[in-house]
Amino acid sequence: MTVNDPIYKTDALIAENIDAYLETHQHKTMLRFITCGSVDDGKSTLIGRLLYDSKMIFEDQLATLEADSKRVGTQGQEIDFALLVDGLAAEREQGITIDVAYRFFATEKRKFIVADTPGHEQYTRNMVTGASTADLAVILIDARKGMLTQTRRHSYLVKLLGIRHIVLAVNKMDLVDYDQATFDRIVAEYTSFAQSIGIESFTAIPISGFKGDNITGLSDNMPWYTGTALLPHLETVEVDATVEQSQPFRMSVQWVNRPNLDFRGFSGLIASGTVRPGDQIRVLPSGKTSTIARIVSLEGDRDLAVAGESVTLTLADEIDCSRGQVIVAAQAPLEVADQFESTIVWMDEAEMVPGRAYWLKIGTQTVSATIHAPKYEVNVNTQEHLATKTLDLNAIGVANVTTDREIPFAPYAENRDLGGFILIDKMTNRTVAAGMIHFALRRAQNIHWQATDIGRDHHANMKHQKPAVLWLTGLSGSGKSTIANIIEKKLARMNRHTFLLDGDNVRHGLNKDLGFTEADRVENIRRVGEVAKLMTDAGLIVVTAFISPFRSERDMVRGMMQPGEFIEVFVDTPLEVAEGRDVKGLYAKARSGQLKNFTGIDSPYEAPDAAEIRIDTTQISAEEAADLIIARLIP
Amino acid sequence: MTKARRYMTVNSFLTEMLTMSLKSLTHLQRLEAESIHIMREVVAEAENPVMLYSVGKDSAVMLHLAKKAFYPAPPPFPLLHVDTTWKFRDMYALRDKAAKDAGMELLVYQNPEAVEKGINPFDHGSLHTDMWKTEGLKQALDKYGFDVAFGGARRDEEKSRAKERVFSFRSANHRWDPKNQRPELWRLYNARKAKGESVRVFPISNWTELDIWQYIHLEGIEIVPLYFSAPRPTVERDGLILMVDDERFRLNAGEEPVMRSVRFRTLGCYPLTGAVESHATTLPEVIQEMLLTTTSERQGRAIDHDQAASMEKKKQEGYF
8 A cells, every 4th residue: 555545535425426425424423532652653644644544635735745744754755644743833843743632534434533642751741631532542652662661651641541442553563574473572561561550451453654554454564463454443443422321310510591580491511321301300419309391402302312412401390500510310319528539630830739729620610629748649650659748740649639618529430521620720720730539538528517506706796896817918027027916916905805826936836847848838827727717716806927928828718717807918028128127037048048948039929919908118117007907907 | 094104103113212222422413512512611601702703604503503502592692703894795694694593792893993094905915814803803802801702713724723722812912822721621621811811712623624514514504605606706816716796806907707606615805715616506515525625625715825834823913
C-alpha cells in the first residue's frame, strides 16, 4: 500500500444513491479515543494517516502539506503526515504538539473523535484531560525501543481515568523488518506490566503508521498477524453506553425551566440508567420523592430517555429541586457525604495548599472544599507511593477532601459524571486540579452538631452587644497590634466584652506546632478563625491582629461568621515604612536570609480589595485609627 | 383489514423490542446532547449571555439546538449579528425571520467608525474584516456588557481551532492566549471569571461539516437558499467566482456579470465569498457534492489563504 492509495476512498454509494447513503450514516455510532505515545513514537504520523486514509484530507490541504513537508518535514521528500496534526504556529517550529487537540474522521460505521495529547514528561495534565472523555486508548510503542518509562506512565493514567478499552499499537514495524519475535517480546513484557497495574485486557496490533501496514486492512508484510487491523478494530469495539444505561437512573439537575407558572421542568444530561413517565424518583440531598410526569421535548413528549441524552423532565408533585441536586431512581438512591478519599491530579503552576478552600465542581454543583495534606503521592512512572506534604504541577496523589455541605456522589469507578470533579482556585479562577472520588469517609456521618439550649443570641443579649470580629490584616510592623490594643482598651471603657487574639501570642500555645510555610500559615489562620467563631458564639467582640497574607484565607474566615459579623480592617503601611520601623528586627533578619518565608520579602502579601475599613498609617495615628474602627462598629 | 392488523402486530412487537433492549445513541444524538448540555451550563452560570448569529449553516444548527435545549421556554438570551453591511441579501432576510420564529430578540451591531468611513471590501482589503468584524464584535460585546458569547466555530475547520477549548477565555481587552487556557475534563466546564473578562463558548466544537449537513437534513432546519444551486449573476476574479448581489459590486473594466449555476459552501461578505459551480438543488445533492469534493470548506474564503497560521493570528487579535 502506498500513500497515494487510501483504501477508505469515497464510498461508491455516495455517487449512486445519496439517500441510501444518508440513511446509513444517520445510524452511525461514535467512538472517542485518545492516542498516547512519546515524542518519537509516530503518534502524529498515525493520526495523519487515519485522517488521510479515511478521506478527511482535501486537495488544497494536501497541497499545503506537500509544500510544508519539503520545507520543515522530517521525512525527506516524502509526505510528513505529522504536519497535518501539529497545531499552533510556535509548536510547529519546535516540531512537537504541546496541548490537547481534537481530530475528527468518519468511516461507514462510525464517527471518531481523537484526543491527541503529547507524550513528554511535563504534560500529564493534558493527557488526563484528553483521557477524561475517551472510550478507548491507543498506546503506541516504537518497535525498535520496546516499553519505555512513558509507556508505563501512559498506561497508568489510562487505567486511572477508567478507560475500559486499550489498544497496544506496536508501531514502526517496517523498521524492524516486520519481525514477529520483536512484536511477541514487546507484547509479553507489556502483558505482565498491565496485570501489575490492574489492566484486565488489551488488544495488541503490529502496525506502521508511516507505511500504512495493518491500519485499514491486514498487511501482506506481516502474514503472521491474524488479528484485526487498527481501523476495523476501532470500528467494531463495543461502546460503553450500554454499561451506563444498565445502571440505576441518575441525572444532575442543570437548569430549572420555568417559562411560566404552569410549567416547571428539570433539565439535565442523564448520567446513567433510563427514565420513563411514571418512574418513582428521589431528589438528593433532600430525599424528597415524586414520580416522573413527562419527558418534554421540542418534537413532543417522549416515553423513554437513556444515559447520555440531554432531557427536560417534569414531576407529578411540586417538590423543591434546583441546580446541583440529583434526581435518582427512588429505589436506588446515591450516597450523600461531605468527606471523601480521592485521587487528585494537580494541574496548576502554583502548588496545592492543604487546608485552603477551593471551589469543587462535581456534576452541576459547585461547593467550597478543602483538601487535606496528601496521604501519599504516586510516582507515575513506577507507581510507587511517596510521602509528600503537597502536590505540584502534574503530580498525582491521594488525599481526603472535605466539602462545606453534603453532596450526592458515586465512586468514580462506577460513574465518571458523578465521581469526577475539578478544583478551581478562588482567587485566580483557574482550574487547578482534577479529582476522582474513591469513597466517602465515615467520620462525618458520626459526629453531629450538638444543639445547646443556651444559644448565641442569649449569650450576646446578656452582654448587651452584637458580636463581631474586627480582623486586622497588614504587613509585619504595620501597626496591627498597637491599634488592636487601643481598640480593646477603648471598648473596655465602653463596657463592651472583648477579646484580643494576637498573632505572636497564639503561636506560643494553640499554634506552636506550626511554622511559616504557606500550608502552615493557612492552618494558622483556619484555627484562629475557628476560635474567633466560638468567641462570637459566646457573644464577644473579637479583635485579631494577624498578618494573614492570603486573600483566600481571610475570605475563608469571613465565610465562617454570620453575615455582617466579619469586619476586615486593612492596616495599610507601605513596605518601606514597615521595614524602616522594624520594631522586632525581623526585616533585617529576613533581608540577611536568616528568616525564610517572610511576608513582603520572600513571601507575598495579597492586599484586600474590598476590606470594610482601610487605615492609611502614613496619614493617621494609631489613636485616630482605633476611633475610626470603633465608630464603624458602634455607630 | 388483515393487512392493517398485521402491521399493528409488527409495530407493537417493535415497540416491545425497543423498550426491552438498550438503545445505542447515534453520533448525532451524542453530539446534540453534548451541545445542549453546554448551552444549559452557560445559561446557569453566566450573568449576561448572548448568541452570535452569523446566519450561516453552523449558526442555523446552533440556533436549532438552543430551541431544543430550553423548550418550552424560548432560548433565554438574545441573538447578536455583527453586521458588515456587505452580507448577501438572502442572509438578511433569513436572519430576521429566524429570530422572529425563535421568539428571540435580535441585536444588529455595525461598527459606527466603519459606517462613517465607508469601509468596504473593494478599497480596504484586510481592514474590512478588522474593522467590521474584529473591532465590531469587541465593541458590541462591550456595549451590551455580555460576559459569555456563543459562537458556531467547529474544531474541524482548521488546525489552530483543533486545540480550542469549548469555553475559551478572553482577557478584558478580548485577547486569546493559547498558552493560558483552562483544562476541560469530563463534562465539567469552569465558567468562573474576573470582572471584565469574558468567555467565548463553542457548543458545536465537536461537529464536522458532514455532521452539520446531516443534522440539517434530519431535522429539517431552514437555511439560506444560497447553499442551493441556482442561476446567479457572477464574475470570475483571482480564481474565485463572485456573485454580483447588488449594485455596489464594482466591475472592473471589461467585466460583465455572467449567469452561472452556482451555490456557496460557506457564507460571508458577498464580494469576498467564492461560489462553486453546481447543480445541487436539494440537501441530499449538496451533501453528495460535499462528499465527492476534493477541496476544503474554507478555501472559498479569502481570509486565510496567505498562510496556514493566519487564522491563529487573527484569533489572538480577537477575531472570532
